[in-house]
Amino acid sequence: MSDSGARGREGAAPVRGLTVVVAVLTTIVLVFVVRRVAGDWPHILDGTVPDDDLAESYVAHPWLAYTHIVPGVVYLLGAPLQLSRRFRTRHYTAHRRLGRVLVACALVSGVLAVVLGIVFAWGGVAETLASLLFGTWFVVCLVRAVVAIRGGRVAEHRRWMVRAFAVGTGIASIRIWVGIFTGIQLGVLGMHDETFPIPSTFGLAFWLGLGLHVLVGEWWLRRTPALDA
Numbered sequence: 001m002s003d004s005g006a007r008g009r010e011g012a013a014p015v016r017g018l019t020v021v022v023a024v025l026t027t028i029v030l031v032f033v034v035r036r037v038a039g040d041w042p043h044i045l046d047g048t049v050p051d052d053d054l055a056e057s058y059v060a061h062p063w064l065a066y067t068h069i070v071p072g073v074v075y076l077l078g079a080p081l082q083l084s085r086r087f088r089t090r091h092y093t094a095h096r097r098l099g100r101v102l103v104a105c106a107l108v109s110g111v112l113a114v115v116l117g118i119v120f121a122w123g124g125v126a127e128t129l130a131s132l133l134f135g136t137w138f139v140v141c142l143v144r145a146v147v148a149i150r151g152g153r154v155a156e157h158r159r160w161m162v163r164a165f166a167v168g169t170g171i172a173s174i175r176i177w178v179g180i181f182t183g184i185q186l187g188v189l190g191m192h193d194e195t196f197p198i199p200s201t202f203g204l205a206f207w208l209g210l211g212l213h214v215l216v217g218e219w220w221l222r223r224t225p226a227l228d229a
Ligand code: HEM
Pocket: 029, 032, 033, 036, 054, 068, 069, 071, 072, 073, 074, 075, 076, 106, 109, 110, 113, 114, 116, 117, 118, 120, 130, 131, 132, 133, 134, 135, 136, 138, 167, 168, 169, 171, 210
């Protein structure tokens, strides 16, 4: 049995598992995008104000919000293809062209994520600080990935792109944490009179969602140093 054959079989299971996780996280993001558009756009078009604080920010600053969301979604949908070795080796030119578009989208979304963390800070200072830290980290990973590939350092390029993608998919985990906290607040503590989720738990969800994804990204890179996904 050749080394690469053994490595290929060893790596297939984790990559398949990761594919399922990424598909679930991407679906969560798409559901929230649809909810956002369905909730905000009638107000944006009619010039009315929604009676929900968070939605009010989205309706008041649609350009800011959607210049973050739309390129972010384009990046999230395209990045898994770029990280697939099969696609890269078979369609190298497409990988390079698509890569330029996706990096540009991710940079725009990432820079505006920091602005959103200040302007839309419904989760308070905790959300602002998390957006500042992880948004900056996201942009740094992308820039380092580009610098690495310009210098011909493919393995380093892959590592920074995996790190960026780990943060990008973390935004879906934020929604999972918000769901867990809302369930505890309503189902376990019976706090029906409070707004939900409580803004401080929203900030905490940012730290948990994004922080754990950074750690999982590092774990993945250690677990699969020779893999391309
Ligand atoms: C790269 C892919 C990304 C996509 C597709 C994306 C998508 C979204 C979406 C759909 C929303 C609206 C959320 C809702 O209605 O519940 C949102 C809001 C927001 N995003 Fe992103 N985002 C991305 C990256 C990031 C990153 C890396 C950060 C920060 C580290 C970030 C920070 C924020 C903040 C602070 C808000 C406003 C607060 C909120 O409503 O959650 N985003 N983003």
